[in-house]
Amino acid sequence: MNPRPSADGSIARARSPLAPSRPSSRGHAGSFLGNSGVNTPRTVGSTRASTAAFHLHASGGQKYFRSRRIRDVSTIDRPWTDHKDPSRKWHTVFPLIGIFIGLALAGLMTYQGYSSVINNSYCSVYEVDFSTQRELDPDVWTKEVQLVGDFAETTNTDENVFIKDGELWIKPTLQDADLINKNSVIDLTKQGICTSDAWFDCHAVTNTTNGTIVNPVKSGRINTRKGASIQYGRVEVVASLPEGDWMWPAIWLLPVDEKYGPWPASGEIDILESRGNNYSYPLGGNDMIGGTLHWGPTFDTDAWHRTNAAKKALHTTYTRTYHTFGLEWSEKYMFVYINSRLNQVLYVPFKSALWPQGHFEAVSENGTRIVDPWSQTGRPSTPFDQKFYLILNIAVGSTNGWWTDGVAGKPWVDASPVAKRDFWNARDQWYPTWQENGQMRIKSVKMWQQAGYQGCAAK
Template sequence: MSSRTSVHTPGIQSNPGTNPFTTPLRQSRAPSVSDNGASGRQNSYFPASGPNNLQPRKRKFKSSRLTPGEYDEKPWALGKHPKLKWERGIFYGSCVLGVAIGAFLCYQAYAGVTNHEYCLIMEDKFDGINKDFWGYEIQRGGFGSGTFEWTTDDPKNVYTDAEGLHIVPTLTTESTPITKEQMMDNYVLNLTTDKTCTGEGVDRCSIRSNKTAGTIINPVRSARLSTKGKKTITFGKVEVVAKMPQGDWLWPAIWMMPESDTYGEWPRSGEIDIAESRGNFGDNYTSGGRDSIISALHWGPLSEVDAFWKTSGQHWVRRTDYSNEFHTFGLEWSEDYIFTYIDSRLLQVFFIKFNKYMWDRGAFGKTLVNDSALYNPWAQTGQFNTPFDKPFYLILNVAVGGTNGFFPDGVGNKPWGNQSPTAPKEFYDSMANWLPSWGEGASRGLTVKSVKMWKQGAC
């Protein structure tokens, strides 16, 4: 007997003397669904007879589509379901009810929008600087915020052209005869002697540079215009169309202050910030550079407990910033509420409803300063909106730097410390870092196309 093992392949019949593994197949394919490989089971790929016939067997194609007679034509149309009319009624009734509810809610929202009557008291498109509207605030003392600029009425710092009003900061050494050496040591700037200072007090109007003490003449000059003594509103609207400046550590502001300190010195009598920004490039300044706008109310019985953080807002833009084009920065203020907006009343930066006493809103009754209880300066009025119930005037300015915390320490490679006694010198010493960001001409300044002020009520 031969020692080689005979191998049987299911479905293949071989001729005697013919090796099925060496005889080439004429055609190959994957097994059909009937190929199960069982011994003796007929393989449907090959015919049942004809040992040498390896051609595949052809099968008749049969469609899987239904043919007429196997189903009813549109059985749902043969008769109406008894519940069909109720289903339709519920569906269409729900649609009508939904539309009615939506219309009612829209009407309620529309009717709830307050639309006061207003009287336009000021409109300026800046063909020039109108002295009936604007006055210059000239001083060097930092305006309570420790800012580094000296504000002037110099045409290099404030002027108008076809684009509008420009408030542009300049280096003191490039816009005055003061040299760098004088700015650093042994020079006296006295705006009282010049009879130009509008501030009160020695520090606001004069300074002597001293190299040993690190005291320098204000390294930058800018401008600040206000409607103080000329145009004020108690309740009304303000709209300023403006473009913000570019440049590190620039601080443009559109804001309002009380005409008189009825309730005491700042912040007892209040402050309204319509729009403030920082000239720093936004990607390098995480607290919000010129890609953000900040609005706030400042109020409190003492500066140490200014509660602006409870009445403030910030709006950011993406892939652009507020120095690229003009925007409308608005305020609407009534006895019952106050809010600021950008371009439209729909884009509000903050909204405050006067529905409780400001003393209670600030929780000042629970606060101690130097272990002493606070005094309520607004109790005598009995009004929820005090101190925001008196005439306020408008201010436009570009400040530079500051030590009050608007530019937080340690953010954006800030070159000075808020507690440093030589902050202006530290700022000036790093000029090579920030001056290139200011650009040239009006781009480093606040540009104002128009200003409108309305008082609430009929003219």
């Protein structure tokens, strides 16, 4: 290959791309060193084409080496050398500001929620764990004996209320068959054991001619009116509910003194009501519980439907296992709960008087407008501003609408004059459902008085 003159007239030196950039210490290694030591071009016959392929023209006509395996640096992205847009920083700043504001608001809401929780002080009024008891304390508990509005006669015998295996049991049983099959009379007043002042609560008759019978079932109903009551406070009952068709278990409170008139003018607090029927009962069986306040100036104006709520168990029932049925009651609110204060069944705030909430101003009785018995107190919680006592019981049946006619094989009709007899005649259907777990079992009862009332001092 002939050497080509460079721009300045000198001979351009070409070397193999694999040759060293400087002369080797070995004499024969220098591609362009002659014997005289003068640089001369090396003619490579067989490698002429391949050598030329690795030479590019540089500026000024000079050649430089460039490997085809190395990417041209002019095509490599170097973003750090680009001109930066000042506005792009806000793409990061704004989300960070949003996150900070969100965290601040979450913290504020958490603090406000925590600080708004009311934790009143209480004094213990009554606490009992039945695992340490052999019988009910007669200074606290009363076994009611009466023929109440349902199908059960409540008794004071150990047949229906007793302590067994460290638990208080309330268990319904069948009435004596002779009192139903023959003409007979139950006169609790004459026996001197009736605990009610109402005549119809103490007397019942079986008349085989017209089909009326005495109460076909016996059961238990006990209360703490004698020894434990509260005006604002808390109640907790740990219990397991019964299984059995047409049973009606309840944990509730009534006023010690009916300051505003007969029921429901002085109020009623239902911590728990349920049904012993199984989950298939359309209105809710032993898988559902309800809480209710009863209030109204007359029997027919009870506004319970305005303060009523229910809670269904998730994939289970309220039988066989124990649950805490609770009440928290203050001058500003009342709620009932199960197992935890956070698991509320019913919440009723006392922000304004109950009279206008019930819309009683438009109600009249015998042509006379009903008088408001509550607002003169100036307390929104009236009539729930007086002492109440606790009641535990299991009712059976009834004709007040708790059981809907024609539903789930109900064997009686509420309006029928022989409803009790029809219920009794169907005992082969419902009584077998009572056998396995037909009792309410109570482990403990606790009652607390809120500080500031009834002599309870703040701690």
